[in-house]
Amino acid sequence: xxQKNYARIVLVATLLFIYLIxxxxxxxxxxxxxxxxxTASLLSCASLGVxxxxxxxxxxxxxxxxxxxxxxxxxxxxxxAGFSFWQSFLLAGLLAxxxxxxxxxxxxxxxxxxxxxxTLSLTETFRLIFLNAEGLTNGGNGIMGIPRPGxxxxxxxxxxxxxxxxxxxxxxxxxxxxxxxxxxxxxxxKSRIGxxxxxxxxxxxxxxxxxxxIVKYRIMAYSICCFLxxxxxxLFTVFYQNIFPASFQVNDSVYFMLYCFLGGLDYLAGPILGxxxxxxxxxxxxxxxxxxxxxxxxxxxxxxxxxPNGLMSLNLGKVFGKRKExxxxxxxxxxxxxSYNPDxxxxxxxxxx
Amino acid sequence: xxxxxxLNGLMLGLSYALIxxxxxxxxxxxxxxxxxxxxxxxxxGFVVYxxxxxxxxxxxxxxxxxxxxxxxxxxxxxxxxxxRVLTLGRREESxxxxxxxxxxxxxxxxxxxxxxxxxxxxxxxxxxxxxxGGYLPADRAFIILMSVLLIIGLLVFIYKTRPGRAxxxxxxxxxxxYLMGVDVNKITMLGFAVGxxxxxxxxxxxALTFPIFSGxxxxxxxKSFLMxxxxxxxxxxxxxxxxxxxxxxxxxxxxxxxGSMTYLIIFAMIILLLIFRPQGIMGKPWG
Amino acid sequence: MAILEVENLTKRFGGLTAVNNLTFHVxxxxxxxxxxPNGAGKSTLFNxxxxxxxxxxxxxxxxxxxITGMPTHKIAKLGIIxxxxxxxxxxxxxxxxxxxxxxxxxxxxxxLEEFFNxxxxxxxxxxxxxxxxELLNYFGIEQYKDxxxxxxxxxxxxxxxxxxxxxxxxxLALLDEPxxxxxxxxTDRAMEMVRGIRDQKGVTVILVEHDMRAVMRISDRIxxxxxxxxxxxxxxxxxxxxxxxxxxxLGKEEEGELEDVL
Numbered sequence: 001x002x003q004k005n006y007a008r009i010v011l012v013a014t015l016l017f018i019y020l021i022x023x024x025x026x027x028x029x030x031x032x033x034x035x036x037x038x039t040a041s042l043l044s045c046a047s048l049g050v051x052x053x054x055x056x057x058x059x060x061x062x063x064x065x066x067x068x069x070x071x072x073x074x075x076x077x078x079x080x081a082g083f084s085f086w087q088s089f090l091l092a093g094l095l096a097x098x099x100x101x102x103x104x105x106x107x108x109x110x111x112x113x114x115x116x117x118x119t120l121s122l123t124e125t126f127r128l129i130f131l132n133a134e135g136l137t138n139g140g141n142g143i144m145g146i147p148r149p150g151x152x153x154x155x156x157x158x159x160x161x162x163x164x165x166x167x168x169x170x171x172x173x174x175x176x177x178x179x180x181x182x183x184x185x186x187x188x189x190k191s192r193i194g195x196x197x198x199x200x201x202x203x204x205x206x207x208x209x210x211x212x213x214i215v216k217y218r219i220m221a222y223s224i225c226c227f228l229x230x231x232x233x234x235l236f237t238v239f240y241q242n243i244f245p246a247s248f249q250v251n252d253s254v255y256f257m258l259y260c261f262l263g264g265l266d267y268l269a270g271p272i273l274g275x276x277x278x279x280x281x282x283x284x285x286x287x288x289x290x291x292x293x294x295x296x297x298x299x300x301x302x303x304x305x306x307x308p309n310g311l312m313s314l315n316l317g318k319v320f321g322k323r324k325e326x327x328x329x330x331x332x333x334x335x336x337x338x339s340y341n342p343d344x345x346x347x348x349x350x351x352x353x
Numbered sequence: 354x355x356x357x358x359x360l361n362g363l364m365l366g367l368s369y370a371l372i373x374x375x376x377x378x379x380x381x382x383x384x385x386x387x388x389x390x391x392x393x394x395x396x397x398g399f400v401v402y403x404x405x406x407x408x409x410x411x412x413x414x415x416x417x418x419x420x421x422x423x424x425x426x427x428x429x430x431x432x433x434x435x436x437r438v439l440t441l442g443r444r445e446e447s448x449x450x451x452x453x454x455x456x457x458x459x460x461x462x463x464x465x466x467x468x469x470x471x472x473x474x475x476x477x478x479x480x481x482x483x484x485x486g487g488y489l490p491a492d493r494a495f496i497i498l499m500s501v502l503l504i505i506g507l508l509v510f511i512y513k514t515r516p517g518r519a520x521x522x523x524x525x526x527x528x529x530x531y532l533m534g535v536d537v538n539k540i541t542m543l544g545f546a547v548g549x550x551x552x553x554x555x556x557x558x559x560a561l562t563f564p565i566f567s568g569x570x571x572x573x574x575x576k577s578f579l580m581x582x583x584x585x586x587x588x589x590x591x592x593x594x595x596x597x598x599x600x601x602x603x604x605x606x607x608x609x610x611x612g613s614m615t616y617l618i619i620f621a622m623i624i625l626l627l628i629f630r631p632q633g634i635m636g637k638p639w640g
Numbered sequence: 641m642a643i644l645e646v647e648n649l650t651k652r653f654g655g656l657t658a659v660n661n662l663t664f665h666v667x668x669x670x671x672x673x674x675x676x677p678n679g680a681g682k683s684t685l686f687n688x689x690x691x692x693x694x695x696x697x698x699x700x701x702x703x704x705x706x707i708t709g710m711p712t713h714k715i716a717k718l719g720i721i722x723x724x725x726x727x728x729x730x731x732x733x734x735x736x737x738x739x740x741x742x743x744x745x746x747x748x749x750x751x752l753e754e755f756f757n758x759x760x761x762x763x764x765x766x767x768x769x770x771x772x773x774e775l776l777n778y779f780g781i782e783q784y785k786d787x788x789x790x791x792x793x794x795x796x797x798x799x800x801x802x803x804x805x806x807x808x809x810x811x812l813a814l815l816d817e818p819x820x821x822x823x824x825x826x827t828d829r830a831m832e833m834v835r836g837i838r839d840q841k842g843v844t845v846i847l848v849e850h851d852m853r854a855v856m857r858i859s860d861r862i863x864x865x866x867x868x869x870x871x872x873x874x875x876x877x878x879x880x881x882x883x884x885x886x887x888x889x890l891g892k893e894e895e896g897e898l899e900d901v902l
Contacts (some may be wrong), residue, residue: 106624107624109631110443113380114586114627116386116629117578117579117581124575128616134372261450266445285475290465293460293461294461294465296457297458299454300451300453300457301434301454301455301458302456303450304438304450308441
């Protein structure tokens, strides 16, 4: 047990070392490669949200909509209302969470394919809203020339100075946010709230009968998901410095799901692993760009056929992820249980009868 | 104006019903949401484009060729992909992502094979029919007629033939169907093939009036989801009603307001509908 | 003293009346059985009491308070817990977590305190862990606390189900077919379990059951339903003599269990 924890600490430390020190040093002069890691970090953030909705048993193909909401909120607040990035970043997340909350009141009653279809159309709905609300969003022309984050000062003290267009700064910004988000979600899943989410996925009826207000927890999970989508969209927007109705589409929503699956739905680190592996692979495969999406498609199909529990279910999962579920070991366990005399615990009761 | 919109709506609604029927059939028997349905529609368009326009063969032959082509794709998908995932699958999400993968794959193959360009085919029947002050191009009248015939044909197949009855039994209860001595695997495959062929036929029909291009799949997939959400997933009359309603609303919307506004309103209405009737108009309540 | 009163309860699904103008009560500390042929509306009755369905008309009063249509989780908080016809546990969780989740009502800290692991939340966790061990011990499944629930054999699964139900310290437990699918020995054990929660934990029990031998032995009083209506009520001995009951059961050939008993 201790040895396992030790191995886990070493692994996490190594990954953090690579992520925070090795990669930025290697890529410091290669803007393009640095951008790829930034993109992967931001995608991870949005995918973690999707992973949370998976954990309450809902198939969410609507994260693109909330990334769009976050992105447009940021763009409009900065360009039209003169807000700083930091203010608009927070507001983007909160607005996305609020809209998620309101939709959640209605759509979380649906399950299975109905929820999936509805969230899919939500992505499309918001694309159309961005396209049609020309007064705010400039319609199909999008909003361009959005400045990168400036200095952040609270009560006159500068906490983060103005880094201009430095990509290293943005790299660390996205890395910090991803790490904070991951830790927060990790804490959530270690806590009782995480158990409740899982319980809801397994049986909503039983969860209710335990006195748990499932409506509240469902909406909580979905709002957190939308919040993460919102802040990821906000960061994407200032990173690319522009946003269009087509920036976040149905395909993006599908990819967020794909990252979760590739990593493994049972593991919290799954969506991050998935986003990094696929984004990385995407870039390696760029020389055969024409076939890129096709290869993506093949990965999706192959994954479902041969590795339905994701990359984390390979050996790596034993060290890093949570304990692997014992479903396949049923026969062994059954044998053990059958040899056991089931009365022992209730001997006193047995005598009465 | 109103007559014109009704005429367009008839054509759209009936061909949409055909698309929704295919989707709902696959959903009913396998509990799979076929994300590749729009792509199958798109391939149907290309089948007609090649056989009818490029090779210069008879249109009816070209349209007929949609059936074996798409049925074959359906059978391959079912046999090699979905069957395995459905037997192994631990979570229902697996089959959904697989379906998305197949959609992406078909779209990409089409992109590589046919390119981005929009294609069209020459009209089959020239001329315009004038009805109550509205104009109906003869091709569109032909599409209406063919859609009605195909829908009737499918209904006869489902309700009157032996394999059709097996399909319905399978949709009701898989285990009982198996106990009745039906070859469940074979019937499932048949269902997937028929569903795919319906999408292809719709694509082949609408190729007469709409452009054929490799990116046309996803919008159709989304529309077909809307149709079965309106009508109720897995219910045959629901698919017809859903498809017909969507076609009509779309036609009126395009006539009166812009296309994207129309769909915005449609989405809003569907969300409202699902608040009060989450199972759709004809669907059975579910838990 | 009545702990639960059901007054003129009616539930219609479309044209079908599943429960029709039903009135009965259960006294504190009683074991009441609700029996009746398949489709008599017994499960619907449970769904109505715990608000999984809303009644068309009528009232449900628990400890003097009208709980009709109150959300399920609030009803649970007041002290009514149910089990399900098919044994229902959190299948993919280990046994210990199953019971911990079910102890939800014993966590006094709110979600934020829980998230930040405040001292109050820590104390709650310690208390719930203690309670969980106690419950697992009481139901004789503490050896399996790390086992994934779906791996448990049927008998222990029932025990886990009861442990989950008792986690909330209910005043009234609604047990849906607690003896179904068990052999004679298992039924005996399960019956002891049910008596145990009444005698030792002071829980009032309403149970729906087809196994007539078990019903006749365990219940203090029986309510017989047919086609959604109450056709008889009384002590087991009275029910065995009741003409209407015999008719209702004889009318249904496939039931047959009552004949064996009579």
